[in-house]
Every structure is written in C-alpha cells, then in structure tokens.
Amino acid sequence: MTIDIPIGLAKGPGETPQDFTFVSPDRGQTLKVGEFITYEVEADGEARFILSRIIDRQPLRLYPDAFLAEPEINPDLVANLIGYLQSEYELFEITATMIGYFDEILGGFINPRLPPRAGRPVYLASDEMLARLLTKKQSNETGSAQIGSLLSRDLGKVPIILDVAAIASTHMAIIASTGAGKSYLAGVLVEELMSHYNRAAVLVVDPHGEYDTLADMMGNAHFQSVDYRPEVRIFRPGEVKVRISAMEISDLYYLLPNLSDRMMWLLGRAYREVSKISRQEKGQPDRWTRGELEVYLHQLGEGRDSEGEDGSSKGADYASTAEALNWRLESVLKHSLIFDDFKHLNLDELCRPGRCSVLQLNEVDEKEQQVMVATLLRRLLKARTQTVKKQVSEGDELYLPYPVFVLIEEAHRFAPASEDAVSTRVLKTILSEGRKFGVAVGLISQRPGRLDADVLSQCNTQFIMRIVNPVDQARVAESVETVGRDLLRELPALTKGQVIIAGEAVNTPVLCRVRKRHTRHGGETMDAPAEWLHYFSAEEQDRFERSKALPAQRPRDRKSKMFKE
Amino acid sequence: MIIGKIIKSNTHTDYICQVYGPGEKESPPAREDYAFGTFVGVDLGEGRRLVGIIYDTMLFNPDFGRMGPRLSPEAELAVFSPDYLEEKAVLIGILAVGMVATSGAVLQGVPPLAATSDALVEKLTDDEIRVFHRGKPALQLAYVPLVLAQKSPLALHLLQTVIDRLVSLFPEQAGLLSIVKSDLAWKAQIGPMGGVR
Numbered sequence: 208m209t210i211d212i213p214i215g216l217a218k219g220p221g222e223t224p225q226d227f228t229f230v231s232p233d234r235g236q237t238l239k240v241g242e243f244i245t246y247e248v249e250a251d252g253e254a255r256f257i258l259s260r261i262i263d264r265q266p267l268r269l270y271p272d273a274f275l276a277e278p279e280i281n282p283d284l285v286a287n288l289i290g291y292l293q294s295e296y297e298l299f300e301i302t303a304t305m306i307g308y309f310d311e312i313l314g315g316f317i318n319p320r321l322p323p324r325a326g327r328p329v330y331l332a333s334d335e336m337l338a339r340l341l342t343k344k345q346s347n348e349t350g351s352a353q354i355g356s357l358l359s360r361d362l363g364k365v366p367i368i369l370d371v372a373a374i375a376s377t378h379m380a381i382i383a384s385t386g387a388g389k390s391y392l393a394g395v396l397v398e399e400l401m402s403h404y405n406r407a408a409v410l411v412v413d414p415h416g417e418y419d420t421l422a423d424m425m426g427n428a429h430f431q432s433v434d435y436r437p438e439v440r441i442f443r444p445g446e447v448k449v450r451i452s453a454m455e456i457s458d459l460y461y462l463l464p465n466l467s468d469r470m471m472w473l474l475g476r477a478y479r480e481v482s483k484i485s486r487q488e489k490g491q492p493d494r495w496t497r498g499e500l501e502v503y504l505h506q507l508g509e510g511r512d513s514e515g516e517d518g519s520s521k522g523a524d525y526a527s528t529a530e531a532l533n534w535r536l537e538s539v540l541k542h543s544l545i546f547d548d549f550k551h552l553n554l555d556e557l558c559r560p561g562r563c564s565v566l567q568l569n570e571v572d573e574k575e576q577q578v579m580v581a582t583l584l585r586r587l588l589k590a591r592t593q594t595v596k597k598q599v600s601e602g603d604e605l606y607l608p609y610p611v612f613v614l615i616e617e618a619h620r621f622a623p624a625s626e627d628a629v630s631t632r633v634l635k636t637i638l639s640e641g642r643k644f645g646v647a648v649g650l651i652s653q654r655p656g657r658l659d660a661d662v663l664s665q666c667n668t669q670f671i672m673r674i675v676n677p678v679d680q681a682r683v684a685e686s687v688e689t690v691g692r693d694l695l696r697e698l699p700a701l702t703k704g705q706v707i708i709a710g711e712a713v714n715t716p717v718l719c720r721v722r723k724r725h726t727r728h729g730g731e732t733m734d735a736p737a738e739w740l741h742y743f744s745a746e747e748q749d750r751f752e753r754s755k756a757l758p759a760q761r762p763r764d765r766k767s768k769m770f771k772e
Numbered sequence: 773m774i775i776g777k778i779i780k781s782n783t784h785t786d787y788i789c790q791v792y793g794p795g796e797k798e799s800p801p802a803r804e805d806y807a808f809g810t811f812v813g814v815d816l817g818e819g820r821r822l823v824g825i826i827y828d829t830m831l832f833n834p835d836f837g838r839m840g841p842r843l844s845p846e847a848e849l850a851v852f853s854p855d856y857l858e859e860k861a862v863l864i865g866i867l868a869v870g871m872v873a874t875s876g877a878v879l880q881g882v883p884p885l886a887a888t889s890d891a892l893v894e895k896l897t898d899d900e901i902r903v904f905h906r907g908k909p910a911l912q913l914a915y916v917p918l919v920l921a922q923k924s925p926l927a928l929h930l931l932q933t934v935i936d937r938l939v940s941l942f943p944e945q946a947g948l949l950s951i952v953k954s955d956l957a958w959k960a961q962i963g964p965m966g967g968v969r
Contacts, residue, residue, distance in 0.1 A: 271955070273951065273952075273954065273955030273958070274951065276951055276954060276955070277947065277950070277951050279947075280947060280948060280951060284909070284910055284948060285948065285951050285952065287907075287909070287910065287912075288907075288910055288911065288912065288913055288948055288949075288952065289913050289914060289916040289917065289952065290880060290881065290912060290913065290914020290915070290916070290917070
C-alpha cells in the first residue's frame with residue numbers, strides 16, 4: 208500500500224470502544240463525515256492498516272463571535288490586528304470509528320479493536336485502497352453491479368460495485384423520499400442486472416408505469432455482447448392475467464367488499480366444493496371458473512347442493528347471502544383488468560435469464576394489485592420450491608429452473624404496516640425462505656414508516672436516500688441495523704442521487720453517488736408550468752383550430768344534377 | 773515631553789513612575805500629559821525604549837494618617853521643612869506593551885528587556901504612536917491580549933481609551949477598529965450589568 212503524507216495525529220479514545228479521535232488542520236478540506244481514513248497498528252502478529260470511517264468533526268479553534276460582527280470585514284484581519292499573524296488557524300478534532308483490516312480469506316473486515324496510539328499518524332485512505340476494500344466485486348465481473356462511485360471522492364475514482372449474488376439471495380430495499388432518485392437508482396440496478404456479465408431474470412412490479420424506458424436496453428450496445436442481448440418485455444395493464452381459480456380463499460375474502468361472517472362461510476364452502484369438483488373432473492383443483500363458482504353459490508342458496516357440512520341442508524336460509532356474494536363476485540371480477548377465468552401468469556414467459564419483465568399496474572385497483580402481486584409471488588415461490596426439490600420437471604407449468612429477482616415499486620402498498628394485506632404474508636415468506644429457493648425481492652418505498660417493519664428489516668442490503676420525514680427516519684433507524692447512527696444523521700442532508708448503501712452487498716456501509724443511467728429515466732416529475740405555456744403556443748393553438756373545424760363540404764356534382772334534370 | 777522617572781516595578785511589564793512635581797523641572801508635566809491611557813516611552817539607553825500605556829494613577833502622601841503634633845504650621849512648611857513637601861508625589865502605573873529597538877524596529881507584546889530605576893519616562897508624540905502601531909496589512913494591536921491578561925478592572929476601559937485614540941490617529945482603519953471597540957464596549961459597559969455574550 209502506498210503511504211501518503213499524514214493528515215492528522217491520533218489524540219485519544221472516543222465515546223465508544225470502537226471510536227477514536229485525531230487532530231488535523233484539514234488543509235485540503237477532505238475530512239468529511241463518511242470519509243475513510245487509515246492508520247497502522249500491529250495486529251494479529253502483523254503490521255496492518257486499519258480502515259476507519261469519520262463519524263464526527265468538531266472545530267478546536269473558532270474566532271470569537273465579535274470578530275464576525277461586521278460582514279464586510281474579514282475576521283482574519285481582526286485577528287491580524289490583535290497580533291495573530293498565522294496564515295491559518297483552523298484545527299479540528301475528528302472522531303472516527305474503526306472498521307478493521309480486510310481479511311482476504313474471510314472476505315470481510317476484522318476489527319482488531321486497536322485504536323491508534325496517541326501521537327501516531329493517521330492517513331487518508333487512498334482511492335486504490337478503497338476501490339479494493341469497500342466492495343466485494345470488480346467492475347464488469349460476473350455478479351457485479353457498478354451503481355456509482357464513492358461520494359467523498361472525485362467522480363468515478365472509487366467505483367461502488369455491489370455483489371449481485373448477495374442481492375439476489377438476501378433481498379434489498381430502496382428507501383427514499385419522493386424526488387430523491389429511487390426509481391433512477393432502481394433503473395441503474397436493473398441495467399446492471401441485465402448487463403451481459405449478469406444476464407438476470409428480473410421482474411419489475413411497476414404500479415406507476417415508469418419503467419418502460421428500460422426497453423432502451425434492447426437497442427443499446429452497452430448491454431450486449433457477442434452471444435447476448437437483453438430482452439425487455441413491458442406488460443401493459445391488462446396484459447397479464449391472474450386466473451380466478453388460482454386465488455386462495457383469503458384472496459377472495461380480501462377482494463370482495465364488506466363480507467359478513469355468513470358470506471365468508473358460504474364462500475369458503477363454495478370455494479372448497481368447486482376446487483374439489485375441478486380436481487375430480489380436470490385433474491387440478493384450480494381449474495374452475497367464476498361462472499362455476501357463481502352457479503354453485505346459487506345452488507347453495509336454493510338448497511340444491513349436496514348436503515351441508517353438518518349434514519343438514521339449509522339452502523333456503525342462504526338464498527340472499529348467495530345472491531349478495533354473486534353480486535360482489537361479479538362487480539369485482541367481471542370487468543377486472545387482472546382476473547380471468549382461463550388466462551394465467553405464465554412464469555416461463557415472465558421470468559427467464561436475460562429477460563426483464565415490467566408489469567405495469569397503473570390502471571389497476573390497489574386491492575387487485577395486492578392480490579395480483581400476492582398470487583405472483585406465491586406462484587414464483589411455489590415454482591422455485593418445487594423445481595429445486597425436483598417435484599416438477601421440464602414441461603410442467605411450475606417448472607422454473609432459474610433464480611428470479613422481483614423488484615417491487617411502492618412496496619408499502621404490498622406490505623403495509625397498518626393493515627394486513629394479502630401480499631404481506633407471502634412477502635414475509637419469501638423474505639425468510641426465498642434465499643433457499645432463489646426468489647429474491649427488491650422493495651422500493653418512499654414511505655418506510657408505512658412499510659411493515661419485519662419486511663424492511665429482512666432486506667439485507669439497504670439503499671437509503673434522502674429522507675426528511677422524522678417518522679420515516681425513525682423506521683429506518685429501527686429496521687436497518689447495519690447503518691451507523693452517524694450515517695443516518697446524514698439522511699436529511701443527502702441530495703438527489705446520493706445514497707447510503709449498507710448490508711450484504713458491500714463490505715462496509717458507504718455513501719455513494721449514483722452513476723448515470725444508460726437508458727432514459729421514466730419517472731421524471733412533470734413540468735406543469737411548461738405544459739401550461741405549451742397550450743398557448745401557436746403550434747398548439749393551430750392544432751386546436753384544425754380539430755374544431757367542420758369537415759369541408761364536397762363540391763356539388765353538377766354533372767349528375769344536370770343529368771337528373 | 774519627559775513626565776517622570778521609573779522608581780519601581782511590580783512585574784516585568786508593570787512599572788511605577790513618579791511624575792515630576794513642581795520645582796523638580798523647569799516645566800513640569802501638566803495633568804493631561806500623564807492621563808489614563810497615554811502612550812509613554814521608557815528609556816532603555818542606546819536609542820532603545822519600552823513603549824507603555826499609563827493604566828493607573830496613585831497619589832503618594834506620607835502625611836496622610838499621621839495624627840501627631842506638627843512642628844510647623846502647614847503654611848510655614850516651605851520655610852522650615854522643604855524636604856517634607858517633596859515627599860508628596862503623583863505616581864503612575866505603566867504597562868509595558870512593546871519595545872522600539874535601536875534600529876527603529878517595533879515589537880508589540882512582552883518586551884524582552886526591562887527598564888532600570890530612574891529611567892526617564894516620556895510621553896509619545898502622535899507620530900511615534902503611529903509608527904509603533906503600523907503593521908501589515910493593517911495596523912497592529914498585538915498587545916491587546918497582554919492588557920486583557922492583567923485582569924485589572926480597568927483593562928477594558930484602558931483598551932477603549934487606547935482605541936479611541938487610535939481611531940483619531942488612523943481614521944482609515946476606523947472600521948476595523950470598531951469591531952474590537954464594539955466588543956470591548958459590550959464587555960465593559962453591558963457585561964457587568966448582566967449582558968450575555
């Protein structure tokens with residue numbers, strides 16, 4: 208390792224056993240919070256350089272307030288007046304927290320808990336050292352995702368390269384306020400996943416319809432190699448269907464409004480019965496249609512079903528309940544964009560290595576979105592579980608031989624903290640078990656305070672961008688254990704495109720500047736004043752006039768008239 | 773204008789000067805010549821001198837408190853005991869705040885050399901004060917911390933007087949001086965009344 212000129216001298220211990228302080232004039236103004244420094248100690252029998260991160264910075268010298276009384280007079284002149292003739296006066300006490308030395312064999316940092324001795328030099332960690340130690344992968348390597356560069360260094364000097372294997376097994380979350388750049392970051396991440404060195408199977412749940420610009424990847428040479436070209440498929444609202452019979456009874460309970468206990472009981476009975484009939488007649492329990500369910504409910508209402516579960520027929524009592532249920536089933540499912548009697552999610556079509564499927568749900572009711580995501584995730588997990596356990600083979604509907612990464616925008620809709628959505632349960636199952644079967648999720652949310660705390664805490668790689676809301680900050684602090692308090696204090700101060708990355712995909716938490724996207728960004732805020740002004744442009748006004756004008760009349764056909772006469 | 777001579781020192785920078793009284797000099801100094809805050813020079817020989825500021829005035833009167841009978845009435849003292857009259861004196865305290873070397877070089881702060889007894893004390897002219905304070909890029913008051921370190925109840929007032937004097941001598945630096953002056957005024961006038969810094 209190359210040793211630079213020391214930037215400070217160690218002073219003593221900090222508040223916690225991991226912290227220490229050093230004193231520096233910081234002439235280059237480089238010692239910002241989040242910056243990395245290093246010092247040499249004898250640890251485990253060897254001289255080692257210990258990487259540390261700056262967590263606080265306090266000035267040791269300040270001019271008296273009175274020196275700053277006159278805005279037009281430089282306080283240096285006042286200091287000079289009373290005989291302080293030094294050209295620089297600033298001195299800082301910097302607090303840093305030890306990260307450790309990197310152990311190549313263990314592939315992680317080992318903290319020897321040895322702060323520098325008082326008076327020993329402290330160095331700024333070099334770009335090369337950081338590029339080697341902060342992240343687990345090298346650029347363009349299989350399993351790497353270069354999403355930007357270290358914020359405290361010049362643009363591109365220290366690339367931040369994530370470990371895709373970690374993200375694709377232990378899940379991730381992107382958390383940020385509106386306008387902080389979370390969709391942009393997600394776009395960068397998808398670009399990396401779809402690059403020729405990763406060729407991932409990615410599914411994007413896009414409730415706002417802003418990821419369609421990812422299709423630019425298909426014609427972009429950056430993503431291609433001799434034998435590879437990424438494929439992006441945009442599924443517009445209504446193009447992907449969920450077969451009604453694939454829904455669980457809990458999904459139906461959730462979808463249908465204001466169900467009484469009696470209705471739920473009756474619906475449950477009808478659901479079990481049509482499933483049983485479907486299994487007997489079609490070999491699968493989930494091949495019935497809405498019509499069949501409604502007919503069976505009607506029969507139950509008329510008392511024409513087989514005997515009740517308790518051995519007695521009470522059909523007459525259920526007539527109005529059955530009709531009410533049928534009415535609800537029809538109003539919710541008949542004209543739904545999502546639900547269908549026969550068409551169903553084709554996992555093989557949605558999830559394939561080198562293919563990014565974007566499921567646009569922007570015209571779909573929120574409850575239907577939740578049921579669709581729940582059904583999709585449940586089916587994915589089932590397919591992967593059965594494939595890994597070799598319970599299905601090639602040609603089976605649930606045969607899915609590749610790990611899948613599902614990116615879910617507006618995740619607080621699908622795992623809300625305040626209510627029990629149908630999708631929450633399956634998300635929790637995937638977060639706890641998906642690792643074994645190769646189903647990983649990436650959750651994106653602008654309201655972590657409204658996101659289920661368990662769900663958030665199980666995302667082992669976190670991308671945290673600017674968060675101003677104190678409730679959201681508190682939720683992040685309680686759910687994200689790997690990010691230190693020092694970095695969380697930075698949250699309100701982060702600007703667009705700046706992100707704290709922590710967790711499994713990096714060796715230590717880092718402040719990163721997100722790189723430029725290779726594809727267009729689809730989630731840009733609309734410039735309303737520009738749109739309003741455009742209305743008054745000559746070109747637009749002409750267009751309006753043309754559209755309002757009456758169709759031109761045909762000239763009279765004098766000849767024919769003449770002949771008539 | 774010679775105003776007196778050093779008769780004692782309390783510390784390396786704190787001197788007591790006895791002001792020439794009537795009869796000691798042909799033209800003894802007027803009260804204005806040894807006023808509070810006046811800049812004085814103390815002769816060190818070889819063209820060198822200490823530069824000091826008058827920070828205190830004391831009246832010395834050996835007769836005060838003597839309750840015994842007098843041999844002569846007060847009106848006849850000049851005839852019968854002229855020496856006794858000369859024992860009454862005006863003493864001034866001088867704080868040495870710098871030095872001017874033989875070459876004319878100015879040092880502000882604690883002077884390396886000390887004055888001796890009987891060293892003559894002279895009031896500085898306006899030009900001499902200007903030369904002592906001239907610095908780069910602006911004027912110099914490097915003795916301010918030294919004055920404040922004396923912990924004298926009059927220190928703030930002394931500096932206020934000095935700065936008022938300098939404002940008149942360096943009108944072009946009034947803005948810069950006003951910052952120090954304003955701070956001193958706050959500490960001297962408002963601070964004792966409970967003003968918060």
